[in-house]
Amino acid sequence: MHMGINNFRAINVNGQLMELQSPQVMGILNITPDSFYAGSRKQTEADILSRTRQILEEGASIIDIGAYSSRPNAEHISPDEEMQRLRTALHLINRDFPDAVISIDTFRADVARMCVEEYGAAIINDISAGQMDEQMFTTIAQLGVPYIIMHMQGTPQDMQTNPRYENLLKEVFFYFSEKVQRLRDLGVKDIILDPGFGFGKTLEHNYQLMNHLEEFSVFDLPLLVGISRKSMIYKLLGNTPEEALNGTSILNTIALLKGANILRVHDVKAATEAIAIVQKMKSCNAF
Numbered sequence: 001m002h003m004g005i006n007n008f009r010a011i012n013v014n015g016q017l018m019e020l021q022s023p024q025v026m027g028i029l030n031i032t033p034d035s036f037y038a039g040s041r042k043q044t045e046a047d048i049l050s051r052t053r054q055i056l057e058e059g060a061s062i063i064d065i066g067a068y069s070s071r072p073n074a075e076h077i078s079p080d081e082e083m084q085r086l087r088t089a090l091h092l093i094n095r096d097f098p099d100a101v102i103s104i105d106t107f108r109a110d111v112a113r114m115c116v117e118e119y120g121a122a123i124i125n126d127i128s129a130g131q132m133d134e135q136m137f138t139t140i141a142q143l144g145v146p147y148i149i150m151h152m153q154g155t156p157q158d159m160q161t162n163p164r165y166e167n168l169l170k171e172v173f174f175y176f177s178e179k180v181q182r183l184r185d186l187g188v189k190d191i192i193l194d195p196g197f198g199f200g201k202t203l204e205h206n207y208q209l210m211n212h213l214e215e216f217s218v219f220d221l222p223l224l225v226g227i228s229r230k231s232m233i234y235k236l237l238g239n240t241p242e243e244a245l246n247g248t249s250i251l252n253t254i255a256l257l258k259g260a261n262i263l264r265v266h267d268v269k270a271a272t273e274a275i276a277i278v279q280k281m282k283s284c285n286a287f
Contacts (some may be wrong), residue, residue, distance in 0.1 A: 013123065027058060058269040064105050127152055128152060168205055197226060223261050
């Protein structure tokens with residue numbers, strides 16, 4: 001197993017360098033009524049603030065705010081509705097946690113622009129890697145923020161209908177190389193790759209990706225892994241999202257050993273513990 005890949009990176013977050021030498025945790029704040037994991041849905045002002053506080057106190061360095069549920073078969077909401085939900089949350093977080101580093105989980109360029117320009121959002125996390133809004137790449141280039149691109153086959157509405165690949169890794173790598181080239185040509189500096197576990201992939205596809213995760217080091221870009229409480233865990237183990245924390249920690253540990261730089265999770269404390277243990281082990285070299 002390859003150890004200590006991708007251990008020299010930093011991304012520019014609101015003018016500050018965020019080191020990824022030690023992996024970072026991104027805590028999930030879902031302001032959606034229909035996220036797949038009920039424990040992460042936050043609606044009221046009090047809910048949003050208490051969840052934000054929890055994410056930060058447990059040791060996350062990034063809060064990822066999503067107003068559009070991307071679970072399989074999720075309802076499609078309008079840009080206005082998405083913006084309204086985000087405005088509410090961003091106003092509260094900026095007021096009470098002005099130093100928080102905020103990532104916006106959106107595939108819409110207008111939404112991304114509003115969040116960065118009006119509320120100082122630091123990162124855009126796009127599940128469609130520009131495929132669901134042709135303005136996204138140029139918008140990111142203008143905004144100058146780090147951009148997370150995820151691999152997905154299809155759209156959230158149809159991605160799990162019948163995912164098929166001739167050669168999964170080859171297709172995912174081609175997808176990323178083409179997007180990274182276009183972004184580089186536009187002048188985008190900080191690009192983060194997310195293999196997209198659970199997005200247009202069967203259980204086997206997901207484990208195939210995890211088994212080959214270290215090969216993403218060929219891109220020489222930071223790697224984000226988001227497997228928190230997903231069906232690749234609970235369908236394999238025969239339990240539920242609510243019971244999938246142990247499986248999540250196991251997969252996160254494997255991902256860290258294979259070079260993950262950012263863990264996107266519901267359970268921040270468990271992820272910071274996985275990082276502490278893996279980092280300790282890596283630092284204890286034999287004589």
